[in-house]
Amino acid sequence: MSEKREYPRTKEGSAISKIVIDRDLCISAISCIAVSDATFQLDEESKVVAIDPNAADDATLMAAAESCPTKAILLFDTTGKQVFPV
Numbered sequence: 001m002s003e004k005r006e007y008p009r010t011k012e013g014s015a016i017s018k019i020v021i022d023r024d025l026c027i028s029a030i031s032c033i034a035v036s037d038a039t040f041q042l043d044e045e046s047k048v049v050a051i052d053p054n055a056a057d058d059a060t061l062m063a064a065a066e067s068c069p070t071k072a073i074l075l076f077d078t079t080g081k082q083v084f085p086v
């Protein structure tokens with residue numbers, strides 16, 4: 001079973017209410033960090049964690065998720081629907 005970590009988002013006006021990182025898929029490519037280092041950092045296992053889920057706006061967050069070569073970053077809207085990857 002894959003290890004997924006959930007990061008709820010409480011950013012006002014945001015349509016993205018949750019970030020999920022599939023740690024098994026993360027290959028430390030760090031493209032997500034290049035897009036938003038305020039949101040994502042590598043931990044001691046060289047897997048990405050969301051250090052501040054509210055740091056980025058929705059477009060930046062989507063760009064970070066889209067930049068991930070293994071689609072390890074999943075985004076959910078306020079209804080709980082997965083909006084990336086779809």
Ligand code: SF4
Pocket residue numbers: 025026027028029030031032033047048067068069070071072073
């Ligand atoms: S871009 Fe994807 S694989 Fe690379 S560090 Fe971020 S989550 Fe991990």
